[in-house]
Amino acid sequence: MTSAPWPAPFAPTPLDATVTIPASKSLTNRYLVLAAVADGVSRLRAPLQSRDSDLMIAALRALGAGIEEVPGAGSVPDLVVTPIPAGFTATAEVDCGLAGTVMRFVPPLAALLTGTVTFDGDPAARVRPMAPIVAALEGLGVRVEDGGDGLMPFTVHGTGTVRGGHLAIDAGGSSQFISAILLVAARFDGGLHLEHSGTSVPSVDHISMTVQVLRSLGVTVDDSTTNHWIVRPGPIAAFDVLLEQDLSNAGPFLAAALATRGTVRIPNWPLNTTQVGDKWRTILPQFGASVTLDDGVLSVTGGPEILGVDISDTSELAPSTAALCALASGPSRLRGIAHLRGHETDRLAALVAEINALGGDAVETDDGLIINPAPLHGGLFHSYEDHRMATAGAIIGLAVPGVEVEDIATTSKTMPAFPQLWADMVAQTAPVGISGRG
Numbered sequence: 001m002t003s004a005p006w007p008a009p010f011a012p013t014p015l016d017a018t019v020t021i022p023a024s025k026s027l028t029n030r031y032l033v034l035a036a037v038a039d040g041v042s043r044l045r046a047p048l049q050s051r052d053s054d055l056m057i058a059a060l061r062a063l064g065a066g067i068e069e070v071p072g073a074g075s076v077p078d079l080v081v082t083p084i085p086a087g088f089t090a091t092a093e094v095d096c097g098l099a100g101t102v103m104r105f106v107p108p109l110a111a112l113l114t115g116t117v118t119f120d121g122d123p124a125a126r127v128r129p130m131a132p133i134v135a136a137l138e139g140l141g142v143r144v145e146d147g148g149d150g151l152m153p154f155t156v157h158g159t160g161t162v163r164g165g166h167l168a169i170d171a172g173g174s175s176q177f178i179s180a181i182l183l184v185a186a187r188f189d190g191g192l193h194l195e196h197s198g199t200s201v202p203s204v205d206h207i208s209m210t211v212q213v214l215r216s217l218g219v220t221v222d223d224s225t226t227n228h229w230i231v232r233p234g235p236i237a238a239f240d241v242l243l244e245q246d247l248s249n250a251g252p253f254l255a256a257a258l259a260t261r262g263t264v265r266i267p268n269w270p271l272n273t274t275q276v277g278d279k280w281r282t283i284l285p286q287f288g289a290s291v292t293l294d295d296g297v298l299s300v301t302g303g304p305e306i307l308g309v310d311i312s313d314t315s316e317l318a319p320s321t322a323a324l325c326a327l328a329s330g331p332s333r334l335r336g337i338a339h340l341r342g343h344e345t346d347r348l349a350a351l352v353a354e355i356n357a358l359g360g361d362a363v364e365t366d367d368g369l370i371i372n373p374a375p376l377h378g379g380l381f382h383s384y385e386d387h388r389m390a391t392a393g394a395i396i397g398l399a400v401p402g403v404e405v406e407d408i409a410t411t412s413k414t415m416p417a418f419p420q421l422w423a424d425m426v427a428q429t430a431p432v433g434i435s436g437r438g
């Protein structure tokens with residue numbers, strides 16, 4: 001169900017705000033999968049609570065994992081995960097919603113069980129690329145029944161073991177195809193030699209995250225040859241981990257500093273992280289912001305104007321980046337993001353449509369966007385059930401009076417608290433006008 005249009009807070013004066021962001025989706029859902037196949041009971045401290053993590057928890061419970069909420073140190077409960085018992089037989093239907101991490105990461109795990117597991121999701125999920133996962137499982141000797149198109153819905157018929165060995169897939173559509181197989185590969189009889197057979201893999205930082213998380217749990221992964229990953233069969237250690245905040249979801253809040261020529265601070269910024277969102281520290285200065293990281297506090301101050309940029313491989317940071325480009329005084333180009341056409345929506349088309357509907361000048365290229373300066377006006381910014389489209393609209397709305405975001409509740413995919421956190425951030429600087437239409 002969608003909510004009424006959300007009048008995006010307009011900030012006529014510079015913000016001066018401090019914000020804390022909930023936990024990382026990518027880390028929470030990786031650790032959940034790994035806890036389900038680990039050698040003992042694991043604990044996730046301060047995990048993300050969101051639609052994508054809820055869907056992952058429900059999926060893993062349906063596959064036999066025990067997942068219990070217990071009081072944590074803060075307001076968010078910890079999760080204690082008991083792994084799937086050996087020999088577990090599953091007959092389950094997994095709802096993937098629109099979560100790439102659920103639809104890609106869980107089928108290889110289902111292949112390790114005995115039984116039949118059907119995967120389906122939102123209508124928008126049924127067009128997200130899945131064929132390399134289906135092909136990978138079939139290549140590993142697992143029977144998968146689909147409609148012949150490699151899309152959801154499909155059913156995985158597990159026999160309790162996966163033989164492993166050498167496997168070549170084309171992961172040009174999503175890094176998640178690689179991460180998905182790597183996450184459980186130590187449980188394959190012969191381990192795995194995974195090879196990417198296409199030209200380039202997108203979102204490589206997310207693959208590095210997978211590799212580093214696996215290594216931290218004692219799994220041997222060799223990624224020394226480009227486009228090859230070798231995982232040795234063996235134990236996956238149980239763990240007790242405190243989740244980092246989501247640095248990609250920090251993006252809209254940091255962008256708010258630029259959109260209002262103000263300052264936004266985020267405490268507890270991790271000093272060593274595998275999250276792609278750490279790249280904000282190099283992306284935002286290109287727009288003219290000053291960025292410092294002192295005593296774990298990331299502080300971003302917007303410059304007198306937002307400069308145009310030319311940036312490659314922004315991955316899931318692209319929608320927030322594009323929102324800043326739409327507010328910039330010079331032309332911008334975003335490259336290396338063709339695969340965004342297979343994200344929650346076709347993000348390239350959606351960004352062009354919504355920026356231009358507000359008077360902007362954006363065009364698609366083969367692999368990204370060109371966004372030229374143009375005076376923006378208020379209007380309805382559609383979110384396409386895409387959390388990052390909704391937050392892109394919020395960024396623009398800070399600088400342009402009269403922007404409304406359709407379906408702001410879609411931010412619950414990874415950050416249900418977004419509207420509240422955004423309002424709290426804006427309220428930290430008075431006076432503030434709230435400017436909706438009508």
Ligand SMILES: O=C(O)C1=C[C@@H](OP(=O)(O)O)[C@@H](O)[C@H](O)C1
Pocket residue numbers: 025026027100101173174175176179202203206315316339
């Ligand atoms: O592994 C992950 O946690 C993710 C990988 C990336 O997917 P793509 O490679 O499809 O961009 C990213 O965009 C997504 O939000 C999360």
Ligand SMILES: C=C(OP(=O)(O)O)C(=O)O
Pocket residue numbers: 098099100101316343344388414
């Ligand atoms: C692409 C994204 O999500 P998903 O994990 O559903 O692929 C995203 O969060 O930007």
